[in-house]
Amino acid sequence: MRAIIALVLFFAALATPSMAAWEGRISAHDRERLEQLPASRAEGLAGAEAAGRAERALVNAIVARTSGPISAQELKGTWRCRILKLSGLAPIKVYDWFTCRVRENKYGLYFEKITGSERMAGYLDDYGDGRMVLLGAVSVKNDPPRPYSGGNPGIGVASSSSDLVGLVSTLGRGHVRIEFPYPAIESDYDVIELRR
Numbered sequence: 001m002r003a004i005i006a007l008v009l010f011f012a013a014l015a016t017p018s019m020a021a022w023e024g025r026i027s028a029h030d031r032e033r034l035e036q037l038p039a040s041r042a043e044g045l046a047g048a049e050a051a052g053r054a055e056r057a058l059v060n061a062i063v064a065r066t067s068g069p070i071s072a073q074e075l076k077g078t079w080r081c082r083i084l085k086l087s088g089l090a091p092i093k094v095y096d097w098f099t100c101r102v103r104e105n106k107y108g109l110y111f112e113k114i115t116g117s118e119r120m121a122g123y124l125d126d127y128g129d130g131r132m133v134l135l136g137a138v139s140v141k142n143d144p145p146r147p148y149s150g151g152n153p154g155i156g157v158a159s160s161s162s163d164l165v166g167l168v169s170t171l172g173r174g175h176v177r178i179e180f181p182y183p184a185i186e187s188d189y190d191v192i193e194l195r196r
Contacts, residue, residue: 021108022125022133027150030165033181034133037167040181044189047087055092059084062177062193067169069130070176072109075102075168079176079194081113088187100194111136111178112145113192120164121145127167134166134178161185166192 026034033040041063048059062084081100085093098116102109102124111134112121122136137146139162146162161184168178174196183190 022123022127022135025135025148025150026133026165027163030135030150030163034165034167037179037181040189041179044086044187044191047188048092051091055094058094059086059092062171063179063189063191065171067131067171067177070132070168070170071130072104072124072132074170075109075111075124075132075176076104077102077196079196081192081194084191084193085183085187086189086191093187100192117141119143119145122148122164124168130169132168134164134168136164136166137162138164 045059045063048056051059063086079100079102080097082097083095085095095116098113100111100113102111104110107123109124109132110121111124113119117140119139120136121139122134124132124134127133135148135150137148139146149163164180164183166178166180168176170176176194178192178194180190180192182188
């Protein structure tokens, strides 16, 4: 009888679709933001229309381009990176180049922006279609990196302003973007451009 029960449980486990690790950690608020990425991107692009020609060309080269799949191996290493904030307080805000890094540790693939006054860090996981999802958090100045809180539902918090959720894809060899839908402050859509 035990053998039959074990066999039934084994086949039931095979029939149940597996859930990626990030799906068990993401807050409802951040899941909704991720699902609204196309709307956030569209609002960012619409708001950027009020910017100058050079800024619009930069945005189109990064945001309006079709992206493709990226592997963990391609992501690993040190990158030059810059943040673009679209719509919201200004049509476009383009920051200077900083340093970002992707490395493997015992918990998984880890992204970090390691220079500048605003730092960010978090874990990357397979999202599907060759893209990766980033669940992380922002810290400022010399504060230690914060972990993704997931809204900390244990104390009834729906979201945290330091949490961030992003979608990672490639724009070509040595060129990556991370899109952040509906950031907590300043803009409707943020993107980090990474270059080797």
